[in-house]
Amino acid sequence: MAAKPGIPKGTRDFSPVEMAKRNYIFNTIRNVYHLYGYQQIETPSMEMLSTLMGKYGEEGDKLLFKIQNSGNYFSGLTDEELLSRDAAKLASKFCEKGLRYDLTVPFARYVVMHRDEITFPFKRYQIQPVWRADRPQKGRYREFYQCDADVVGSDSLLNEVELMQIIDQVFTQFGIRVCIKINNRKILSGIAEIIGEADKIVDITVAIDKLDKIGLENVNKELTEKGISNEAINMLQPIILLSGTNAEKLSKLKEVLAASEVGVKGVEESEYILAALENSNLQNEIELDLTLARGLNYYTGAIFEVKALDVQIGSITGGGRYDNLTGVFGMTGVSGVGISFGADRIFDVLNQLELYPKEAVNGTQLFFVNFGEKEAAFAMTVLAKVRAAGINAELYPDSAKMKKQMSYANAKNIPYVAIVGENEMNEGKVMLKNMTTGEQSLLSPEALLARIAI
Template sequence: MSQPSIVKGTRDFSPEEMAKRNYIFDTIREVFKLYGFRQIETPSMENLSTLMGKYGEEGDKLLFKILNSGDYLKGISDDELTGRNTNRLATKISEKGLRYDLTVPFARYVVMHRNEITFPFRRYQIQPVWRADRPQKGRYREFYQCDADVVGSDSLLNEVELIQIADEVFSRFGIRVCIKLNNRKILSGIAEIIGESDKIVDITVAIDKLDKIGLEKVNEELASKGIPQKAIDQLQPIILLQGSNEEKIDTLKSVLQASEIGVKGVEELEYILNKLKATGIRCQLDLDLTLARGLNYYTGAIIEVKALDVAIGSITGGGRYDNLTGIFGMPGVSGVGISFGADRIFDVLNQLDLYPKDSIQNTRLLFVNFGEKEETFILPLVAKMRLAGIATELYPEAAKMKKQMTYADNNKIPYVAIVGENEMAENKVTLKNMATGEQQLLSPEECVAALGEK
């Protein structure tokens, strides 16, 4: 019989790994709540009509589609099958898909529940998403996103707070990061001044790849999209803009002065950077014009977070998406959000070994089991320990002492309680520190106090 396997791009997580992941989720959740965000959940499945067309042509290809139940080929002619028009067939045999991100389902939620929501609405959501991508380091087909969004407010203070949230989260994790900032209006202004406004998506998709494929390949891709060499030449100094954030802002003000939308983007970015100075933000902030994120729905600020000490892709991203709910029949609702990539953060924390010890510890105390008489004596002690908040186990059978100690070692249980005839006679417990081998004879109350101090 062949060994079972899992789908490429997915992972199993051990108890220790889940403890680490829960540390990530709990840390992010605490910061979201600190900033006044409230939690919602949406289904794993959405109607394809909700998902299609929201992520650009490339994103649509990465949607996992779910076959209709029953005879999904019913009503499909032989000509349609042999014609192999996969896009047309997909719309007939599949009405649902797994969510690609949490933002589009959130926009759908807002539209459906608009009569129950008080705006501005601040929500957070921590759930898995799926993308039919080619698995590689740091890129998975199933992964968690941890999103915070504000809808119903045009204020750029929302962007400021989302960047503060990113700064706070990564400060708590101990990960050194660079937060990269751009604005879609600046990119639109650039496309306008080089005379290629209608190619804004092609331009942004190409320059977003600068870090991955290099300038020469980016220029080749721009040319392949029909952008003339003169316009590509005009793009070069803008793409490769150098200097401090202030110097870049000053240059952009000059370069984009003939573009109303470009000037607006520069003003928005300057406002955000100036407000952040007053917050005492700790991480590095960079204005990066190559940050373009190929998603069609960003209309203003674009945010991306990169780890400085690990070679991995973006670990957090987000931005302003003013017209997303308009796609669902609710125009005029502005939104801005940020999304933490929990799986990539997991990999970064593992590589840098930054988990606090208490975050990955589960059982703190194991009671050795010598037999039925000892079990009866120990059970109230186990309850007492748990009541004091000490994660405690009683070994379930009277196995050899060596086997029980090996169990404690393998499960990284730091303390073992030994209760034999002598201990029962004195109503005490022998507490063994598994790291040092030190043993103490303690009353149950002293045992609680000793473990509570550690």
């Protein structure tokens, strides 16, 4: 007996019902992006490793899926290199390409390559899969979709405000209660400066970003292992654990960071964004969270993260301001800010909370039973009118037993079944059965359309 096929860990198949749910997610996000003037682009699944490496920090580089060169990739390698078994060094020799880790770095590459075709500020969105060689666990996959929106070519903080409005509107439409967390990398840089560890800003942000996952004690342990002094760690504690309202936190930060120019700038930016959002009638809570660090190295200003309030799962949206990303591709002075919805985690949240609207998961609305060649021909004429009216409908392809055809309609949760026999054809009508109530009505094609459209 042949072995049962499988799929790689951290990947998933999706059934027709699941795809209907996923398309509901993508379409909702896409429609909101369009409301705010964003335009869609796509980039290749694979990029040159030179494009990807060094953009996500040391930990991120380890999670890149590398693609083996085609042909004789051993040519050019010495016996000494082969026998060294140095995986990283060997991979650099025969892997020139990799699967994209996110959509932001490919977008930056796109902007640089197409700069002469782009009108700035450029507002783009992108809905495509990304890959990470991570350890699979609940809510964390190796292949997953991101739904990104970015604005490049503008320094205005109104872009940050608008992105927060988009986040709020999307989750309001989904019916998911969320907390939108906001911080600023300039504030974190200021904190690192005040505690005397400015050169360790990356180590500090990577560590405190894990606070929710590993707890304060383990964060402090990691900071110690990175060579940060006990005195600096002790100074850090009351700052990252600040509580109170957003206004109270900002007021305290102004005092703490008064001697740090970059820190004060971060406080001012956060103050502007939060003040502007107070007048935006947000439906969800927005919180200044100083433990939010977003470990990616390219963020330079405001950073965001979204947590679902009614489900235990990691962040379901994130993003931030990056001032220098296109600079690594030779195009300086282009600031950008963006967000990314984690479609796969949103899928899981909507499933757990059972928030999908009925119309989003229903496929076929009307099913025609097939009694034979003449009946099928009559049904096809009605079917053409039904589809022209925008109603999803199908005819069973074979004149099978009635029980088999009705079982098919039940299995697909089709709400209406049309029955056309000799009597119905003589009258030029259709017997319509409501599969929920069991009610049957003899209707003209026009009346049938009106009934289903209700």
